[in-house]
Amino acid sequence: MGNVVFAIIFYALVVMVLVSAVAAAFLRNIVMAAFALFFTLLGMAGFYVLLGADFLAITQVVVYVGGILILLLFGVLLTHRSIETLELETRGTYVLGIFGGLLVYGVLHYFLFSVSWPTPLMKPLEPTTAAIGQLLLSKYLLPFEVSSVTLLIALIGAAYLVRRRDT
Amino acid sequence: MQSYIDALIQNIGILQQVPPLIIYTAAILLGCAVVFGYISVVAMIMIYAERKVAGHMQSRYGPMRVGPHGILQSVADSIKLLLKEDTVPDKAHRFLFKLAPLLVFAGAFVPFAVLPFSEHLVISRMNIGIFYILSLAAIEVIGVIMAGWASGSKWSLYGGMRLAAQMVSYEIPMALAVLTVVAFSGHLGLHEITHAQGKWPWEWFASPLKSPFTAVGFVVFYIAGLASTKRLPFDLPEAESELVAGFHTEYSGMRFAYFFIGEYTAMYVVCAATAVLFLGGWNGPFPGVVNMLGKTFFLLFVMIWLRWTLPRLRIDQVIFVCLKVLLPISLICVIGAALQAVLF
DSSP states (O other): OHHHHHHHHHHHHHHHHHHHHHHHHHOSSHHHHHHHHHHHHHHHHHHHHHTTOHHHHHHHIIIIIIIIIHHHHHHHHHTHHHHHHSOOOOHHHHHHHHHHHHHHHHHHHHHHHHSOOOOOTTOOOOOOHHHHHHHHTTTTHHHHHHHHHHHHHHHHHHHHHTSOOOO | OHHHHHHHHHHOGGGGGSOHHHHHHHHHHHHHHHHHHHHHHHHHHHHHHHHHHHHHHTTSOOOOSSSGGGTTHHHHHHHHHHHSOOOOOTTSOHHHHHHHHHHHHHHHHGGGGTOOSSSSOOSOOOTTHHHHHHHHHHHHHHHHHHHHHHTTOHHHHHHHHHHHHHHHHHHHHHHHHHHHHHHHHOOOSHHHHHHTSOSSGGGSTTSTTTOHHHHHHHHHHHHHHHHHTTOTTSOTTTOHHHHTTGGGTTOOHHHHHHHHHHHHHHHHHHHHHHHHHHSOTTOSSSOHHHHHHHHHHHHHHHHHHHHTTSOOOOHHHHHHIIIIIIHHHHHHHHHHHHHHHHHO
C-alpha cells in the first residue's frame, strides 16, 4: 500500500517538475517562465518530503519560493516593458546558452555518478531539525559562519548602494 | 490523525475488507471537506462581524435588512457571489488569471493541517509546525503577484507589486518573533510550544512575567501578521482610494470570493498561530477547544477593531516600520530571549 502511494506521489511530482522546468526554460514570456519556475521549486520541496528531509523541504519553500522567486518576479515586473521589447535571441546568446548549459550539465553529471545515493523509501518520518542544528554548530561551523558573513556583506553592500546621496 | 483512522479500521468490520488506500484517500478528502466547510463558515461570520463592528464603531447599525439584525446578510452575499457572471478581461492572461485565486486560497487553506484546536483535535502533529505555517505565506504571495500581473490592469499590477515588497519585508520580523518563543520551547512543533506554556495568562509567552522578550515578540508578530494579511493599516495592496481594489480589481463572482475567503482564512491562521505561540493555545480554564477558539476570535476582533480605528499608511511608511522599527526590536528580542533561555 505504502509503495503504491509513494509511486503515485513520486511520479506526479516528476511530471510536475519536468513540465514546469521545460516551460520555464522555453517560454518566450519571461513572467510566465518565472511562474513556471514556481511549480518546479515547489515540486523539488515535494521530493525532499518524500526523502524524509522535512526541514530541508520547508527551507526550500521559504528560501526559493518565498525569497528568490518573489525577488525575481519583483525585478521582472519592474523591468517588464523594456525586456519585452528587446530582441533577446541573437546568435551570441545561443552559443553562450549552449556553452553554459553543457557546463552545468557536466558538473551535475560528475556529482550524479560520483556520489552513492541512499534511497530511504517510505521510512517513517523522523525529526531532522535538531540534528541539522547540531551539525551546523559543530562539524560545519566554519562554512556556516562564512556563508552568514558573506550574506552580511551583501546586506551592507545593498544598503550602501541605495543610500541617500545628499552629502 | 493516522492513528485514528487505523483505530477506526480495526473496530469496524466492514472497513477491513476495503483496501486501505481507498480508506485513506476518503479520509483525506473528508478531512479537507470538513476544513473547507469550517473556514467558509468562519469567513461568513467574520464578514458579518466586520460589517457590524464597523457600523457600531461609526455610530451606525451596519447590515439590518436580511434577517434579524442582518444576520443572514453573509448568506445572501454568498448566493449573490455564486450567481454572478464570471468575467475575464480581454487583456488578461486567461490561464494565470484563473489559477491565481486558487493559489491564494490554497496558501491560506493548507496551514490547517498543523493548527491544533485542542490537545487531540489536530490533523498532523508536524514537528516543524510553525516553520511550515511561515513558509506557506510564500504561496499566497505568488498567487497575489500572479493575479496582479495576469489581470492586465495597472491597478492590479501595482497592488501585486506592493504586496510583494510588503510581504518580503514583514516575513523577517515575523520569523524573528517566532524565534524568541522557539528559544524557550526548544522546539518548532506547535504542540511542544503549547506545552511550554501554562494554564494561566502569566504563564504564557505574551506575559512579561514569563519573559519580557517574548512579550515584545508577541506585539511584533501580531503587527507583522496584520501586514502579511493585508489588513489596515497595511492594506496598501488593495487600497480602495488609490487602486480601485488593488490586485483583485478585475475579478468577479466566485473568483473574487476565493480571494475574499482566502483573506479571512489567512487572518484566522495568523490569529490562531498567535494564540498558540504566545497565548498558550488550548491551555486555560475552559475545555481546550473553547480556550483556543476564544483566543483566536478575540485576536480576530482586535484586527477588525484596528481596521476601523487606524488610517492607512503610505508604502514608504510601511517599509520604514518594518525595516527600521520592527526589525531592530525583534533582533534585540531574539538575542535577549536566547540569553535568558540559556542563563536562567
